[in-house]
Amino acid sequence: MARNGDEQTQRSKPPGVAPDRRRGLLAVSGGFTLLIAWRNLVHDRMRLAVTVVGIAFSTILMGMQLGLLLNFLHSTSTVVDHAGADLWIAAHGVRTVDLAIPMGERRRFQALAVPGVALAEPQLLQFAMWKRPDGIRESVILIGVDKDAAMGGPWDLTEGSGWREAVSIPDGVIIDRLYADKLGITVLGGTAEINGHRVRVTGFTQGIQTFTQSPYVFTSLRTARAITQLAATDLTYVLIRVAPGYQPAQVAAELARHVPDVDVITSGDFARRSNDYWLFSTGAGISIISSSVLALLVGLAISAQTLYASTVDRLPEYATIRAMGGSRGYLYRIVIKQALLGGLVGYACGISVVLALVHLGGGATAGPEMPPWLAAGIGVVSLAMCVLASLASLKKVTSIDPVAVFR
Numbered sequence: 001m002a003r004n005g006d007e008q009t010q011r012s013k014p015p016g017v018a019p020d021r022r023r024g025l026l027a028v029s030g031g032f033t034l035l036i037a038w039r040n041l042v043h044d045r046m047r048l049a050v051t052v053v054g055i056a057f058s059t060i061l062m063g064m065q066l067g068l069l070l071n072f073l074h075s076t077s078t079v080v081d082h083a084g085a086d087l088w089i090a091a092h093g094v095r096t097v098d099l100a101i102p103m104g105e106r107r108r109f110q111a112l113a114v115p116g117v118a119l120a121e122p123q124l125l126q127f128a129m130w131k132r133p134d135g136i137r138e139s140v141i142l143i144g145v146d147k148d149a150a151m152g153g154p155w156d157l158t159e160g161s162g163w164r165e166a167v168s169i170p171d172g173v174i175i176d177r178l179y180a181d182k183l184g185i186t187v188l189g190g191t192a193e194i195n196g197h198r199v200r201v202t203g204f205t206q207g208i209q210t211f212t213q214s215p216y217v218f219t220s221l222r223t224a225r226a227i228t229q230l231a232a233t234d235l236t237y238v239l240i241r242v243a244p245g246y247q248p249a250q251v252a253a254e255l256a257r258h259v260p261d262v263d264v265i266t267s268g269d270f271a272r273r274s275n276d277y278w279l280f281s282t283g284a285g286i287s288i289i290s291s292s293v294l295a296l297l298v299g300l301a302i303s304a305q306t307l308y309a310s311t312v313d314r315l316p317e318y319a320t321i322r323a324m325g326g327s328r329g330y331l332y333r334i335v336i337k338q339a340l341l342g343g344l345v346g347y348a349c350g351i352s353v354v355l356a357l358v359h360l361g362g363g364a365t366a367g368p369e370m371p372p373w374l375a376a377g378i379g380v381v382s383l384a385m386c387v388l389a390s391l392a393s394l395k396k397v398t399s400i401d402p403v404a405v406f407r
Contacts, residue, residue: 033330037338040317047313054302055346056353059382061295063354066378067368069288074369075211076278077271079143084151086248087240088265089255096277097270098141098212100125100236103262108238110259116246122235123152124224127214131193132184139214142194144224151239154218159188160203167220172202179215180204197227211278296381304389307339312393335390343386347379
């Protein structure tokens, strides 16, 4: 009986592999899951190419859509972000900085009487009609500021003697190089008309984009009032700089009590209000968000399909490892590391294409942006997506019958 029991025990073990030998093999191979994953990945070059292309494609989709979304957000609040103000006083109910409502300049004087207000400067922002020298008309957003203002003026001036000198010239305006061809003025000194008022381009900025595709045109407050035919005391915003030792929220509360029928908004809140308006109140923002989500889902589907097929093709090898005593956790590590390696290669290829496209689109009026933090975030999402996709193939791996390898 003892002999029969021993024979049965011996038959239940994999033939040709002694127990001590099997334990030795597993001990040696325990640190080689990464090597096995890499060899599984590169064994079939065509399968590897399909996997890399799929992951790279999803990375490109996500990168371009999220880059456009970031550009969208920056463009809708760029005037607020670069104004240098702590607080904004606007007519009650203004939903975005580009849709300004005129109000009287007495609001500025009322603000100056509030403790904690160091500066209160006027700004006038209105849509207007630009007439090119060839007679073609384009919509623009006219921004008027005092020539001595510390807030709200243009930035990144690349041509001209300085923005204050540029707007001090009678009827002088500043436009951005991105829109020079659109506005029909490519050199300093070119003339055009705004609402029938003759103006001269006395300066160029670089990179001041607008979401509405109506270019920003900066000029003096006096010229802006003349062009828009508003009263000499009209303005649309009062820009506030808080005195040292005061908190913007504290001063905003005081201004709200002393200045009636207005909204007192911090710069951060006004930027978010402008973002939210264009993002959620218009079809443009919703379509960009939907495209970004769709890119993620498409990438997940492609990655899941290619990684699943790659794992299934290696089932005999996984069965061999199981027959040698490899645990399920050991196989899990191989599959997940294989997914991560494929994800890294695919991400590297995809993000390289995205960065090249961003560079080529640097001169466009609505090109995508790709700061380092966004590129890193897309990498994390891509790798997480690959790991999730690999989970679909783990059921196949864990259902392997080790005995099948010896049949």
